[in-house]
Amino acid sequence: MVARAWFPHELVGERVVLRRHTPANLPAFRRWYADPEVAHLTRYQGEPMRPDEVDRFFAARVLGPDSLAMAIHLRGGGRLIGTCALSGLDPDNGSALFHITIGEKDCWGKGYGSEATRLMLAHAFETLRLHRIGLSVFEFNERAIRAYRKIGFVVEGRAREAIWRDGRWWDEIMMSMLDREWAALRTGQTTVPSPSAEADAAGRPLAAPRRGGR
Ligand SMILES: CC(C)(COP(=O)(O)OP(=O)(O)OC[C@H]1O[C@@H](n2cnc3c(N)ncnc32)[C@H](O)[C@@H]1OP(=O)(O)O)[C@@H](O)C(=O)NCCC(=O)NCCS
Numbered sequence: 001m002v003a004r005a006w007f008p009h010e011l012v013g014e015r016v017v018l019r020r021h022t023p024a025n026l027p028a029f030r031r032w033y034a035d036p037e038v039a040h041l042t043r044y045q046g047e048p049m050r051p052d053e054v055d056r057f058f059a060a061r062v063l064g065p066d067s068l069a070m071a072i073h074l075r076g077g078g079r080l081i082g083t084c085a086l087s088g089l090d091p092d093n094g095s096a097l098f099h100i101t102i103g104e105k106d107c108w109g110k111g112y113g114s115e116a117t118r119l120m121l122a123h124a125f126e127t128l129r130l131h132r133i134g135l136s137v138f139e140f141n142e143r144a145i146r147a148y149r150k151i152g153f154v155v156e157g158r159a160r161e162a163i164w165r166d167g168r169w170w171d172e173i174m175m176s177m178l179d180r181e182w183a184a185l186r187t188g189q190t191t192v193p194s195p196s197a198e199a200d201a202a203g204r205p206l207a208a209p210r211r212g213g214r
Helices: 023-033 035-044 049-061 112-127 144-151 179-186
Strands: 010-012 016-020 065-074 080-090 097-100 132-138 154-165 168-177
Touching: 016 023, 016 049, 016 144, 023 035, 023 049, 023 097, 049 065, 049 080, 049 112, 065 097, 065 112, 065 132, 065 144, 080 112, 112 132, 112 144, 112 179, 132 144
Parallel strands: 097 132
Antiparallel strands: 010 016, 016 065, 065 080, 080 097, 132 168, 154 168
């Protein structure tokens, strides 16, 4: 359960602002999660959520105390474009899981998701003082993987062939960021993930281990 005090009033970025969800956002959720492409990218089941499933999800995981969910609005005009959340908040170990869905598809690939993610990470690390934020993403979700890497998430593992989609198996990729990595990014230092931890979508190390000196 997420303590009320953990919720920010709002998180303001350059182009997006994150606000608490209200019941008025439910019709947008119904529309987003009825979309086969959104379901394809976000659900373990290949099919979109049924309307009653969306309603239960919205009541429990969006408005309810199970997770720290925030609505993503464009700053200019306030259009509601998506949702993001921290779930599984574990104060003992300082960890949580991150989730994000930009439901308005015309808003994909414009940097809004990355900005919303950075706002949530700033809240998680700098206000809540969490130690670790994890997430999982399907191997075929190249846009999301690219965005998460750009933000600074590191691949830490993969559940092999966890997803059956489009007639074949795909891995589920686990990524995470630690508080010290966030701090280094904020201060402009570069973090160097260990090659064994950071692997590309095919499982190959991204950076070849250095052999010998220069
Ligand atoms: C994943 C998501 C949150 C990313 O947010 P976004 O605002 O679209 O992402 P950004 O624009 O910040 O970054 C996307 C990056 O992927 C690139 N990209 C866009 N479309 C792409 C595609 N089809 N394949 C690969 N890369 C793509 C963009 O060029 C950008 O990289 P760049 O900044 O280096 O040019 C958003 O697209 C989304 O919600 N998608 C649907 C639901 C989903 O997949 N949720 C995540 C589940 S783990």
